[in-house]
Amino acid sequence: MADEVKKKVVKKEKKAPSPKDLALDVASQQMIQRSWDMEVETIFDRAQTMKPCNIGAQGTCCKNCAQGPCRLPLPKGGIEGEDTRKGLCGATAHTIAARNFARMVAAGAAAHSDHGRGVAETFLAAARKETDDYHIKDTKKLLEIAPDFGVETTVEGKDGEILDRDIDEIAVEVGEIALGQWGQQTGDVCTVKRAPQPRYELWKKLGVVPRGIDREIVEIMHRTHIGVDQHYENIVEQCTRAAIGDGWGGSMIATDLQDVLFGCPYPLKSSANLGVMKEDHVNIVIHGHEPLLSEMIVQAAELPEMVELAKEKGARGIQLSGICCTANELLMRHGVPLCGDFLQQELAIVTGAVDAMVVDVQCIMENIANVAQCFHTKIITTNPRARIASGDTTHIEFDEHTAFEDAKKIVRTGIENFPNREKEVMIPDQKEDLIAGFSYEAVNYHLGGTFRASYTPLNDNIINGRIRGIGGVVG
Ligand code: SF4
Numbered sequence: 001m002a003d004e005v006k007k008k009v010v011k012k013e014k015k016a017p018s019p020k021d022l023a024l025d026v027a028s029q030q031m032i033q034r035s036w037d038m039e040v041e042t043i044f045d046r047a048q049t050m051k052p053c054n055i056g057a058q059g060t061c062c063k064n065c066a067q068g069p070c071r072l073p074l075p076k077g078g079i080e081g082e083d084t085r086k087g088l089c090g091a092t093a094h095t096i097a098a099r100n101f102a103r104m105v106a107a108g109a110a111a112h113s114d115h116g117r118g119v120a121e122t123f124l125a126a127a128r129k130e131t132d133d134y135h136i137k138d139t140k141k142l143l144e145i146a147p148d149f150g151v152e153t154t155v156e157g158k159d160g161e162i163l164d165r166d167i168d169e170i171a172v173e174v175g176e177i178a179l180g181q182w183g184q185q186t187g188d189v190c191t192v193k194r195a196p197q198p199r200y201e202l203w204k205k206l207g208v209v210p211r212g213i214d215r216e217i218v219e220i221m222h223r224t225h226i227g228v229d230q231h232y233e234n235i236v237e238q239c240t241r242a243a244i245g246d247g248w249g250g251s252m253i254a255t256d257l258q259d260v261l262f263g264c265p266y267p268l269k270s271s272a273n274l275g276v277m278k279e280d281h282v283n284i285v286i287h288g289h290e291p292l293l294s295e296m297i298v299q300a301a302e303l304p305e306m307v308e309l310a311k312e313k314g315a316r317g318i319q320l321s322g323i324c325c326t327a328n329e330l331l332m333r334h335g336v337p338l339c340g341d342f343l344q345q346e347l348a349i350v351t352g353a354v355d356a357m358v359v360d361v362q363c364i365m366e367n368i369a370n371v372a373q374c375f376h377t378k379i380i381t382t383n384p385r386a387r388i389a390s391g392d393t394t395h396i397e398f399d400e401h402t403a404f405e406d407a408k409k410i411v412r413t414g415i416e417n418f419p420n421r422e423k424e425v426m427i428p429d430q431k432e433d434l435i436a437g438f439s440y441e442a443v444n445y446h447l448g449g450t451f452r453a454s455y456t457p458l459n460d461n462i463i464n465g466r467i468r469g470i471g472g473v474v475g
Contacts, residue, residue: 027428098232113250124175184212210245265332275431288360291329296407356414
């Protein structure tokens with residue numbers, strides 16, 4: 001192990017925590033202990049030494065212009081009476097906190113909606129038949145969503161009869177209108193009208209219906225610049241508009257188009273936790289956010305030539321597993337198991353079993369590149385938006401026009417790395433069975449069947465109190 005990548009680990013002082021203090025999950029506990037034994041630093045070590053900044057925690061540090069940073073700490077003993085804190089420009093603590101929060105909203109909305117933009121671009125390429133690797137798969141869903149984009153699915157014939165429109169034409173129109181929602185300047189983002197009528201009317205009354213997905217994000221950045229919006233309520237109102245633009249626009253359009261491209265998820269069995277990896281297989285972990293590349297990786301890993309290559313290199317096969325959102329996409333459509341969550345990404349590498357960790361965008365810790373240097377793991381970045389300076393990563397850029405070839409290159413890189421394992425492999429036993437794939441369509445079907453698909457039984461039982469509540473886990 002290169003000394004320069006060995007990091008300080010938590011000193012085992014009297015009060016030093018044990019792995020059980022840091023994680024409830026037994027597999028994680030085992031890997032935290034292993035990382036300590038091998039002197040490999042992970043987030044569990046950094047969390048022990050990180051001291052949060054008090055001013056930052058209150059959101060009252062401003063660096064929105066070059067006169068700052070202006071720091072507005074709470075006065076000793078707290079605020080009695082009026083809060084008189086001000087930045088150099090006179091911005092109050094309320095203004096600064098609202099502006100900082102708004103920029104977080106802008107960043108989150110930009111990230112999730114940019115994912116949707118990428119999906120819309122690929123969808124349009126598939127609809128126009130500019131790529132051989134993606135196809136319009138779920139035409140039923142396409143016909144269901146088309147009216148929400150203002151696209152007709154039927155046409156009147158010469159004799160007044162109603163004829164079905166060509167499915168490719170519908171797909172192209174849906175793709176163009178969907179992609180147009182990002183740059184739209186006036187009107188409403190079209191999918192927002194799916195909201196229940198009273199909710200939509202309330203949004204209209206409050207002036208928070210988004211005009212265009214990008215426009216609302218840009219407007220947050222403008223308003224929070226020095227000397228623009230200096231009313232915290234007005235700033236937060238724009239946060240709502242941008243957030244609806246993402247949730248009911250960018251992210252919702254991403255879901256729609258992914259379902260049409262890759263098929264609607266339906267319930268299937270799989271498993272989760274570090275124990276899904278297999279010592280005698282090539283382990284390729286797919287990590288990040290978008291399904292565009294990972295869908296191709298699933299297909300590439302199933303090719304007989306890849307399985308044969310893995311056997312030539314001494315493995316019994318190829319085990320794919322996932323981390324974070326990309327994992328969920330593959331889990332709910334293909335049953336690919338989850339090997340971990342956000343906090344387990346470094347721990348997965350600590351098993352010594354990961355031959356390649358393939359990352360796209362979002363939730364990827366920069367330090368995986370350092371942890372990988374302590375093992376044989378190859379970190380493969382694939383997106384031009386998301387490169388890693390730390391460590392020694394490999395970049396294989398993914399392009400939707402050459403998607404399958406890119407995916408094959410990535411899988412081959414993982415397979416060829418299998419014989420390079422140097423450290424003893426230690427995969428925890430823990431894995432749990434699960435059922436995933438409860439899409440809107442699947443729940444609708446399971447509650448009402450083919451002919452009466454409906455949420456009514458669920459709604460009725462919530463209203464009559466037999467169902468006491470529903471939990472949503474949202475990242
Ligand atoms: S915008 Fe105002 S509070 Fe913020 S850094 Fe500039 S002068 Fe300071």
